[in-house]
Amino acid sequence: MGGTKTAGDMVMRMQLAKGMRIGEAKKYVADKLGVSVMDLSDMYVMMEVRERLGLGLMQPVADTPTGIEAKLNIAKVLGITINSVERFKKRAGLV
Amino acid sequence: MKTYFTRMGDASVTFMAEDEIRNDISDAVALAAKKGKIPPLTQEDMDHLFEIITMPGNIVGVNPGDEIVSTSDSQSDKLFLNTGLSLERTQQALVHERCFGADSIDLGFPDYNFKAAKPCAGTESLAAKNGLNQLIIPFLYAGMPNLGFYTKPDGPVENWAELLPDGKIEEALAAQEAAVDYAVHDMVYIAEKMYKIGMDGINMDTAGASGDADFLAALKACEAIRTKFPDMGVEMGMAGEYVLGMHGKLTYDGVRLAGLYPHKQVALAEKAGATIFGAVVNTNSNKSFAWNIARSCTFIKECSNVSNIPVHVNVGMGVGGIPMCEYLPSDVASRADKALVEICKIDGL
Amino acid sequence: MGKENIFEEAIQAILDCDDDRAFEIFDEAMAQKIDPVELLAKGYSAGMTEAGEQFVSGEIFLPELVFMTEIMKKVTEKVEATLDLGNTAKKGKMIIATVEGDVHDIGKGIVASLIKTNGIQVYDLGREVTVDTIIEKAEEYQVDIIGTSALLTTTMTEQRVLEEELRARGIRDKYKTIVGGAPVTQKWADRIGADAYCEDAMEAVKVVLELLEK
Numbered sequence: 001m002g003g004t005k006t007a008g009d010m011v012m013r014m015q016l017a018k019g020m021r022i023g024e025a026k027k028y029v030a031d032k033l034g035v036s037v038m039d040l041s042d043m044y045v046m047m048e049v050r051e052r053l054g055l056g057l058m059q060p061v062a063d064t065p066t067g068i069e070a071k072l073n074i075a076k077v078l079g080i081t082i083n084s085v086e087r088f089k090k091r092a093g094l095v
Numbered sequence: 096m097k098t099y100f101t102r103m104g105d106a107s108v109t110f111m112a113e114d115e116i117r118n119d120i121s122d123a124v125a126l127a128a129k130k131g132k133i134p135p136l137t138q139e140d141m142d143h144l145f146e147i148i149t150m151p152g153n154i155v156g157v158n159p160g161d162e163i164v165s166t167s168d169s170q171s172d173k174l175f176l177n178t179g180l181s182l183e184r185t186q187q188a189l190v191h192e193r194c195f196g197a198d199s200i201d202l203g204f205p206d207y208n209f210k211a212a213k214p215c216a217g218t219e220s221l222a223a224k225n226g227l228n229q230l231i232i233p234f235l236y237a238g239m240p241n242l243g244f245y246t247k248p249d250g251p252v253e254n255w256a257e258l259l260p261d262g263k264i265e266e267a268l269a270a271q272e273a274a275v276d277y278a279v280h281d282m283v284y285i286a287e288k289m290y291k292i293g294m295d296g297i298n299m300d301t302a303g304a305s306g307d308a309d310f311l312a313a314l315k316a317c318e319a320i321r322t323k324f325p326d327m328g329v330e331m332g333m334a335g336e337y338v339l340g341m342h343g344k345l346t347y348d349g350v351r352l353a354g355l356y357p358h359k360q361v362a363l364a365e366k367a368g369a370t371i372f373g374a375v376v377n378t379n380s381n382k383s384f385a386w387n388i389a390r391s392c393t394f395i396k397e398c399s400n401v402s403n404i405p406v407h408v409n410v411g412m413g414v415g416g417i418p419m420c421e422y423l424p425s426d427v428a429s430r431a432d433k434a435l436v437e438i439c440k441i442d443g444l
Numbered sequence: 445m446g447k448e449n450i451f452e453e454a455i456q457a458i459l460d461c462d463d464d465r466a467f468e469i470f471d472e473a474m475a476q477k478i479d480p481v482e483l484l485a486k487g488y489s490a491g492m493t494e495a496g497e498q499f500v501s502g503e504i505f506l507p508e509l510v511f512m513t514e515i516m517k518k519v520t521e522k523v524e525a526t527l528d529l530g531n532t533a534k535k536g537k538m539i540i541a542t543v544e545g546d547v548h549d550i551g552k553g554i555v556a557s558l559i560k561t562n563g564i565q566v567y568d569l570g571r572e573v574t575v576d577t578i579i580e581k582a583e584e585y586q587v588d589i590i591g592t593s594a595l596l597t598t599t600m601t602e603q604r605v606l607e608e609e610l611r612a613r614g615i616r617d618k619y620k621t622i623v624g625g626a627p628v629t630q631k632w633a634d635r636i637g638a639d640a641y642c643e644d645a646m647e648a649v650k651v652v653l654e655l656l657e658k
Contacts, residue, residue: 001162001198008198009232012164015405016233016296016328019370022163022442038160056231058193067229084227084293105629256553262514264507340505354502380629419627421597
């Protein structure tokens with residue numbers, strides 16, 4: 001689906017964590033991001049969405065969130081718990 | 096007579112006429128339906144499949160908006176394994192995220208099975224953490240249950256593949272049952288280590304490779320992992336379309352495992368708590384691509400129909416209609432993908 | 445019980461894995477002076493053929509097939525004892541091995557089991573077997589056929605090495621060679637000079653019997 005060029009990573013997260021089938025996973029992510037299901041695969045739309053919400057870019061620039069930083073924002077936007085984010089917060093003394 | 100460029104199951108190029116392609120499709124569909132005791136593809140499906148196979152152009156694709164996601168099997172080591180490019184696994188994973196557009200990536204031990212990875216779970220956790228800090232895409236830990244590795248001389252139990260031809264049936268069955276317990280222990284051990292470091296999921300790759308006992312080990316391990324760590328995703332990918340009855344009497348949830356096809360395998364995977372099911376249909380090197388993809392679609396369509404969890408079809412070398420060769424030809428690989436998405440309504444590759 | 449019924453019962457005893465019944469049928473057949481060779485061919489062997497087909501179609505599995513084979517071995521011994529043949533010569537001898545670098549042996553084990561049910565002596569050398577070992581054992585056991593299995597495109601090249609090595613040692617004509625495994629095709633067998641290719645276990649039995657008749 002295009003990974004972090006689009007919304008592929010987030011749709012994949014909903015499948016892996018919640019066992020959602022593709023249609024349900026796409027709808028969930030689209031609703032949370034405020035875009036259409038078709039937009040999820042569109043890199044033109046998704047680049048702006050990802051930059052605005054700090055969800056990480058496929059070709060990052062220095063001051064945009066990458067790695068764990070982006071996942072922190074993804075967890076917030078999607079309303080889910082991401083294991084690595086929680087572990088990071090605990091190890092960093094943030095919780 | 097007009098002929099179409101296509102390939103055989105060993106990837107060699109061939110040219111086939113329309114009726115040859117259509118005959119291969121219908122023969123393969125009928126055979127799969129009979130073997131699996133499942134509905135055949137409809138005439139509409141078979142016509143659509145013919146269109147896909149004979150489409151002009153090298154690479155074909157789905158319509159915009161119909162794209163699906165990808166999982167992988169230990170892909171974070173494949174750049175090195177396949178090309179000799181000496182990159183550390185986290186770097187390889189980042190290449191997949193930032194260059195290839197992967198939707199997820201796996202970390203796998205170089206000796207790709209849970210038994211070998213277990214003593215190195217500590218250093219594997221460190222590699223996992225490095226990846227998790229840098230990656231955005233979901234990161235899974237992958238390995239093969241590979242029950243065969245628990246047999247002597249590599250493991251503690253007798254080798255049932257040697258006992259059976261010698262007629263030592265009871266001993267062979269007992270060895271498999273013992274191996275299941277060892278394998279479940281190792282998979283749960285590694286899953287715990289990975290969960291505590293923050294991994295998004297576990298991928299059990301080629302479940303059933305050593306037969307029904309191997310599949311049972313994966314199911315039991317999945318159930319244990321999902322009970323202990325309910326928010327850890329589990330992907331269960333099969334080894335073949337048919338569970339070999341090396342034991343013959345093993346059951347899970349009252350269902351005999353030997354002889355199961357994908358539509359029955361997925362039901363048990365779901366019962367065990369798997370969140371993604373990796374269906375497999377094996378390629379026959381002697382048959383045409385048309386035959387192989389038609390057969391794959393027949394099995395996978397029914398699997399997808401009955402499943403409540405995502406179905407990610409294995410489309411690597413020798414599976415999912417893809418030819419059995421090291422370099423995947425993009426012409427048939429893209430056609431296989433398109434067919435599986437549009438006819439079988441799968442959730443991932 | 446008539447002759448045809450006896451043959452049917454013999455077939456069923458095999459398919460039911462009922463060794464007691466198989467021996468009872470044998471005794472009944474001898475009491476009725478039925479030719480033991482005919483009993484073996486039209487009764488028990490026919491049952492094994494049906495068993496092989498059930499195995500391929502997934503109705504029965506490997507342990508059941510092996511158990512049926514054990515019953516078949518025992519009734520065959522009884523028949524041979526009746527004919528006073530002593531140690532009846534096997535139909536032929538075969539070596540089977542998974543090639544060097546390849547650990548896959550499930551398919552090879554199934555082929556070995558099925559071929560044994562047809563009265564052929566099979567020496568299974570296991571997995572990851574070098575060409576040198578295959579040839580050494582072939583010479584030691586004086587086999588008729590060498591069968592190799594490879595599941596990977598990277599290991600199937602060992603099958604070509606075997607052919608080349610047999611020719612280099614001047615002993616290629618002593619043996620018939622068969623190749624099998626998922627990436628292996630008839631085209632590959634032709635290219636490397638193997639005598640035969642088998643797609644599955646049932647075909648392997650057929651091909652082995654044909655090669656032994658040549």
